[in-house]
Amino acid sequence: MVVAGEGDYDRKVLQHLLPALHPGECPEVRMLKKPIRLARAQSKLHPRLQDIKKYANALADTAELAGIVIHADLDGVADESYDKLRRRLCEEMNGVFKGTPTALALAAYEIEAWLMLFPDAFTALHPGWKLKEADCRRDLAKLQKAKEHLMKNLGKPDYRESHAPQLMEKAVKGGHVSPKPTGNNRSFMDFAKDITAWPKAA
Template identity: 30%
Template sequence: MAAKQKQHKERSKRRVVLVFGEDDNDREAVKHLVQAIWPEVPSIEPRRAPLILQKGRDAAEQRKNAAAVANVVRGSSVTVDVVAVLAHQDCDAVEPAHVALSEQIEMELGDAGVPLPCAATPAWEIESWWYLWPEAVAQVNPRWCKLAREGEEVGRIVNVKERLIKDLRPKAKDKRTADYVESDAPRIASTIRERNHVNDVRAKSASFMRFRKRVLEIRDALASEVA
């Protein structure tokens, strides 16, 4: 009886997906991408702390970081029903570095008691994903050069943020405009969502496809619980 009462109480709360990441820009960008992939996602809320700091750390530090995330989840669960947790961390390495990092993040968070963890681990970093949607990037700043890496494996571009800045910089001197900066990331992701570009990818990114697959797995898992 007590278990049923607890389950009913949880279901009466607002369902929420929490997003953790390296900074506000990354968290907001990941939020928009999830909403693009999964339009019916429950409320999705970024959390500023703790940062996801798994990469390059020893096992004890990884567990400590995961426990800190779990503590925030438990605190949030007093007022909302936290149904899943998204965790962003750039690989700072080329694909397939995202595979091990994603598995590590999801394993540590799962072991700490975090519900349905999902890692967002762009290789080299999140800027590689913007090559997937050149139309969305162009809509954010029409004066930028149109990205042209159709069919390329963009997850293998080293130091991709610097490469993206150069690729977007206008060639003609009379078309000068501001360079790409990290605060442009949420605007690009929002455009991808608003213009429904997310499934129309023009390049290849195993790290994005892995992220997309995991988001859809969580969507299906939650749907089966409700059913």
């Protein structure tokens, strides 16, 4: 399985998350380290997906390609524009990677809003960290600038992007991750729906 996306920390979050969502035994996760930005690609979308395909096919020379996962931060909330963009990206991905399972991690507003679905992971990583009850109840797909929100509200130590993979690792190891978590973030559940529809590995 190949994971591509915008940043190293985001890709590492997915590396921890994917085994918890995959419907069978999760295949080995390989990372495309070159940053790939799709959300605002417009006319450059097709060639960028072709770059990912070229890398994935090179890996497939030595191992069976189980699927393609692509991450992009929406930098916006989940609304009609999210639906439109997700449809466009998925259609283009399905065309380029025809015959290969795909999943789009289009995180609204950014991947930190996914992490907030698993509040126990924050305390597990740093005992002084605790999400507010209001944050646990809110529609996290509508939370603007989730990263800044955590930096402002978590307390010490200050939240950094490098904490993101550690938080997802804690969430998975703690058994908190499922395709339909207790919290609310439609962009996470759309991604989980993509992954859980993949065929089980033989």
